[in-house]
Amino acid sequence: MSLSVADVAAAGAAWVWMPDDAEVVADEEYTILRLPEYVAFDLSVVSFTPTRPLGQAVDAVVERARAFGLPTLDWQVLLGDPEGLPAELAARGGQVKIELEIVAADLSEGAPALRPPTVDVSLRWATDVATARDGLALEAAGFRGELPPAERIEAVAARNAETVPAGRGGLVVAYVDGEPAGTGGVAIVDGVARLSGGVVAPHRRGRGVYRSVLDARLSYGVANGATMALVKANPTTSGPILRKAGFTGFGPEPVYAVPLTGDQPR
Known part of the structure; x- marks a missing residue:
């Protein structure tokens, strides 16, 4: 493809x-x-x-x-x-x-092999309230928003608990030393893995946390039938990382x- x-x-x-x-x-x-x-x-x-x-x-x-x-x-x-x-x-x-x-990657032959992080990263899907809160707090800080109200966080966790095992996507959160370090979302729609909200805590940047979150989402996309990965990327932050990971810029x-x-x- x-x-x-x-x-x-x-x-x-x-x-x-x-x-x-x-x-x-x-x-x-x-x-x-x-x-x-x-x-x-x-x-x-x-x-x-x-x-x-x-x-x-x-x-x-x-x-x-x-x-x-x-x-x-x-x-x-x-x-x-x-x-x-x-x-x-x-x-x-x-x-x-x-x-x-807009950048995209061809996943028809599988997810690209990404360089591992330089720190020990553990990953969790936000299918429970605590993990959803951690991920949404990172998103809010990274994109200058505010933490959603408690009922919204609970709704996100409940939705993830349904969509993640069903192969439709969700929010993944990376932890380093037991603390939330990065997050990103993925939705699988018509064979496209839509990647959104990728953010890393400032003091955890430069250690491969973003790549770990990216790898988890790409692997999930391939496992659930995606043949394209799509990102609306910031050309000065996530853009260079995505290009190194095999993405191409389209405009x-x-x-x-x-x-x-x-x-x-x-």
């Missing part, structure tokens, strides 16, 4: 992150999420399939987003989005907030912050 840009773009577009406690506004052209308070993003566009001239479609999304009364809309430009979308967002005052790239997918208050430049 050889991954094409079209394959990766389609898999990336199909990956719509939609927490079950988010408020969803959707029509045939777009989906906007009002995210819960513990998430670092407030308001986000997670799908955009315009059926009219691009500028009009963008205006419709921005106008609907203003109804939430929030100052900013986060909008990720995907690999398969219309070519003129970045210019349209910039014309409305949008600025790149996060530089991301940028930046997140724009589009202002929703005041006069909009055009």
Whole structure:
């Protein structure tokens, strides 16, 4: 199997992150999420399939987003989005907030062999509340969010207890010296291992903890039928590690912050 840009773009577009406690506004052209308070993003566009001239479609999304009364809309430009979308967002005052790239690896012949860590790492799937709390605390610190409320942590553990053994994915947590050191999620959908939320505690970096978490997720993906691994990666942090692990970059997918208050430049 050889991954094409079209394959990766389609898999990336199909990956719509939609927490079950988010408020969803959707029509045939777009989906906007009002995210819960513990998430670092407030308001986000997670799908955009315009059926009219691009500028009009963008205006419709921005106008609907203003109804939430929030100052900013986060909008990720995907690999398969219309070519003129970045210019349209910039014309409305949008600025790149996060530089991301979509990277993928061919798993049709198995998971790549990764260099072992330089410390003793133990791995646990977050199928119990304590492990789920450890993983979500690492995620919150790494992505500048907040620890979810207790009921949300319990729900994550309960979901993992169902999905991990069923081969649909979950959250894995790495421990060093008995302390949570790193975490990452994986979801298996239509033969694609979607890898998300990879983060390592700052004082544990540079020792192979990220590779251990990556290896666990790739091995899990292969064991459960995945032939592609997909990541929306930070090109300066996880990106280089993923490339060394056999991933290929297919293009940028930046997140724009589009202002929703005041006069909009055009």
